[in-house]
Amino acid sequence: MADKMRDGLFFAGFMCGTSLDGVDGALVHIYQGKIELLAYEHHPFSPRLTGWIREILSENMTGKSTFQSLGDLEHLLSETETSLTSRLCSLSSISPSDIDGAGTHGITAYHRPSPHVPSWENPENTNIPGITIQISNPYRLSRKYGIPVVYDFRRADVSVGGEGAPLATLFHRAAFSDPHENRAFLNLGGIANLTYLPAFSNARQTCLSFDTGPGNMLLDLAMSHITHGEETYDKNGQRSASGTVQKCIQDFLLDDPWFSKPPPKSTGREDWGEEKFATLLTFLKNYPFVQNNDLLASLAETSAAGVLSGFRWLDSKPDLLILGGGGSYNVDLRRRISRITGVPTTTTERFGWPPQAIESMAFAYLAALTLSGRPASLPSTTGCPHAVIGGSIVPPQNGSLPARLREICLAAEIHLPFPDRATPPESRLPGSGPLFSEETGRRQ
Template structure:
C-alpha cells in the first residue's frame, strides 16, 4: 500500500444535506513537479472577480511521489500500482480539502464542488488518450462534497490535445482592453496563453495557448541528482553556473520546439532519459553540474521567448505564474531570451502584478472549470486545444 503521509480527518456532516448556491468551489492542482497539491477555496459571483477564501498546500510523502514517478513509464503490475496510488492521492486531496474547510471556516454543504485535476501519468493525445489518475469517488466519499474530475478526456475525444485548459480562465481574469498580454505558466512544463487586447469571454476564439517545453521537470531532476534537493530553491544552484552554449544547442535540437500549435507535452517526452541522451554527447569534464542547471533554465527561457516572438510579437507584458515563478533564475532566463529576440523590451512580471499570486492561478482555474461543468457550460477553447468544438469538461461524482 502506498503511504499517503498524513491521516485524513473526516468532517462530521449529514450526507444528504443539499449544498447551497452561494458559489463556493474548491480547486486542487497537483502538477508535473510531483511535490504536492495546491488547493484553493474561492467564491464565484456573476460580475465580480473571484474571491479567494483560503489556500492550502499539502506535500506528497516520498512513497507516493515515488509511486507516481514510477507510473510515468511502463512497468510491471501497473493496474494495481495505479489503483493504490490513486487512492493514496485522493487521501492527500482530502487532507487539502479539510485544510480549506478549516481555513475558510465553511462546512462541506456550502461547497458546490471540488475541481480536481488529478495526476498526469501519460499524455498521448496523438493516440487519442490522456491519463490523469485520481480516485474521485473516494474523494467524494471522504469529503461529502461533489467532485468534478477528468477534465481533459472530453476535449481529447473531440480531437483536441486536452491541454492546456487554463487559457479560458486566463482570458476571464487577465485580459486587457489596451494591450496584448502573455501569461506564462512555469510548472513541470512551460506553457503560454496569448491574450489579445480587449479579449473577453465572447471572443475566446482569438485566445491562443500551448505548451512550450520543459520547465521545472528537468530542473528538479537535475537538482535532486546533484544537490539532493527536490528543487533548486531560489535558483541558487543554477545561479552558480554558466550557460553552456553547445549543450543548449543540443537541447534545442528537438522537433517539438518547431512544431506548430496546438501542441502539448509532458514527461512522456521531457524526462531523465531525454536529458541523459542529450548529455551523452559531452564528457563529464566539459560540463559542471551547476552549468547544466543554468543551461536548463536557459532552455526554458529560449523556448518561451521563441514562441512569443512567433505568435505574440505585439505583446506588451509577460506575466508568470506556477512554481517556477519562485525561481529568479528562470525569470531572468526568460527576460534575457526576450531581450535577444524581436520582442525586446517586454517586461517580465509575476501575476502578483495583476492581483493573483502565482501559486493560486492553476488551482483557481480548476475551481473555475468545475463551476463551468456544474453549470453545463463549455470549458475548453477549440482554438487552443484543436478540439472540434466547445465541450463541457469533467465528470461529476456526487457526494
C-alpha cells in the same frame, strides 16, 4: 455569512502537476464574473514520495505492470484532497456544507494526444486516437462532503482529436485579461504553458494557448541527480544563476522538432522527463568540462528559449508577461525569460494570488464550467474541432441531486458571465463591445 457572498458559488480545486512536488488545493468564490481566492494550501510530498511517484510513472511508460501502485497513488491523492478540503474550510471560515462543488485534476500518468498505431495486433496498421490518463479518485471527496466532483478533465477533448491541454486557458482569460493591455500568462510548472490574452479592444486577436516545452522538469531532474535525491529543485535558481550556459546542451535540446511545431501542441514527462534527461547525461559524457551549475544554467536557458520560440505564434508581442506556477519563484529563470523575450514580467502575486495556487484555482473554475454545461477547451486552445465540455461528474449521494445540480448550473450561468457572456460586468469590460466566440476563442 453575508447574503451577498452566498449569491456566488464556492468551489474547491485540486491539482497535482507534472513536478509531482505535492497537491495544491484552493477554495474560490465566484461571484458576478469575479474570482476570489478564499484559501490556498500546498500539501508537500517528501523527496522520497516524489521519487516513488516518478518511478511508478516511468515504469508505467516502459510497460511494466503498475496497476497496484497507480491504485495506491489514487488513494493517496484522494486522502490528501479530502483533508485539504477541511483545512481550506477552516482557513477561510467556510462551512464544508457551503461548498457547491469541486474539481480534481489528479496526476497525469500518461499523455500522448496524437493518433498512433495501437498496441494490439493490428494488421491494417490503422491509427487510433490519442491517449491522456489522469489518476484520481473523486468519490471519497464527493461522499465525505456531499458535493458534485468533476474529474477526468482532459479525455473528452482528446477523444475528439484535441490535445487535451492546456485547459486552464479560460481561467487565465477570466482572471488576467485587461481591457487595454495585451498580456500573456506563462505557467512555469514542470512543463511551461503560455496563454495569449489580447486586450478586449483587440477584436481580431485570438486567445491562443499551448505548451512551450520544459519548465522546471529537466531542472528538477538535474537537481535530484546532482544532490543524489537530497534536493528536488534549485531554490530561487541560486545554482543556475552561478553557472555558464553551455552551447552544446542548448544545441542538443533545442534541436528538438517540438520547438518549431506550431500550435496546437501539448507535451509532458513523456518528452521532457527521465528518458530525455538520461539521454542528455549520456551525451554529456563527451563534455566532461561541463560543471553541475553549468548544466542547471543551460537547462534554465532552454526553458526560456522555449518560451521565446512560442512567441512567434502570438498575434503580437504581449506588453506584460504574468508568471504563475512554482517556477515564478526561480529568480534566475524569471530573469532569463525577461531578457530573452524582451517583455517585462510580473507574477500572480501582483493580483494577490500565490503563483502555485493558480492551477488549483483553475480546476475549481473549470468544475463550475462543466457543471454549468459550458466548454473549457476551444479550437484555439487544444486544437479540438469545436468547443468541448470536459470532465466527468460524480454526483453527491445525498438524495437532493437533481435540484441541487440544477441550482448550481443556474447559478454558474448567472455568475460566470465574462468575457464571453451577453452582459459583461462593467468592472471588467468597457462598454458593450463584441463578444468572444466560444467556438473559436476569437472576438466576433
